[in-house]
Amino acid sequence: MKIGELSRATGTNIETIRYYERIGLLPAPARTDANYRSYGDAHRARLRFVRHSRELGFTIDEIRSLLDLSDHPERDCADADRIASAHLEQVEAKIAQLSALRDELTRIVGRCRGGLAGDCRVIEALGDHGQCGGAH
Amino acid sequence: MKIGELSRATGTNIETIRYYERIGLLPAPARTDANYRSYGDAHRARLRFVRHSRELGFTIDEIRSLLDLSDHPERDCADADRIASAHLEQVEAKIAQLSALRDELTRIVGRCRGGLAGDCRVIEALGDHGQCGGAH
DNA sequence: GCTTGACCCTGTAGTTGCTACAGGGTGCAT
DNA sequence: ATGCACCCTGTAGCAACTACAGGGTCAAGC
Ligand SMILES: [Zn+2]
Ligand SMILES: [Zn+2]
Ligand SMILES: [Zn+2]
Ligand SMILES: [Zn+2]
Helix, strand or coil, rough: CEEEEHHHCCCCCHHHHHHHHHHHCCCCCCCCCCEEEEEEEHHHHEEEEEEEEEHCCCCCHHHHHHHHHHHCCCCCCCCHHHHHHHHHHHHHHHHHHHHHHHHHHHHHHCCCCCHHHHCCHHHHHHCHHCCCCCCC | CCCCHHHHHHHHCCCHHHHHHHHHCCCCEECCCCCCCEEHHHHHHHHHHHHHHHHHCCCCCHHHHHHHHHHCCECCCCHHHHHHHHHHHHHHHHHHHHHHHHHHHHHHCCCCCEEEHHHHHHHHHHHCHHCCCCCC
């Protein structure tokens, strides 16, 4: 399959596929006579793994480690569990941080009564963290 | 006040202050004879506004607009309200997305029973979005 | 046989919001 | 005079792509 087909089959931008190859996340595929990349099912599965992991928020480096484990089925899977658990913790931390931020923004936005910028409580609140609840 | 003092007074990295000046977010301050930057209270207030807005997640471009309003107190503040509301919506969307992601990750992580990578349900789940609840 | 259009190639530069040097100058204390 | 802390400019790096520019390939239709 050519790169355009792989792109459609996985919902991945063509430039992104070439980028993954360049950074060594995907193996360089065979080439046709015209020097076109030629992919097989294994490439597609690997790219799906990468894209799905990216959608779940794993970094490229984490994915590299996960792929490495996937390539060595005889190894212990504890590393995979560790990477995924650590990532889950980071996601939870990010949610907590954004929630605090949302609360603060809600409070700030709710204070605008319209009128002149000079009297705007939103602009005032942005300049003064002392007005904040302190959670962010 | 010199850049180091401003840095300490606002908790901002010196390089970041110079960066903000370079991109036109902070006005270029006066210079001493030795060509050192010399800041006043207005600079400090402006930098606090910028940092606080960044902590609340506003982009540099949004902050540019907010500062512009802050500099023109005779204008209508509706734009500030619009920017802040739109940002709040984005934060809420991000929280929703991360929550879906957290649920999916929790499900995936919970399936690992240890053992060989070849049998690991975590690695399997990363390769197959079909196993996902579909929310992410 | 020739053009048109879709597709592919490489290589480089841009995005966001910083951060980290390298290589040099300044100012004060010992 | 010699440290040392501080300041200056300019450039390059980070993550994870994305967007060209400038060119080659191939099948269809006239
Ligand atoms: Zn207002
Ligand atoms: Zn605050
Ligand atoms: Zn496992
Ligand atoms: Zn999924």
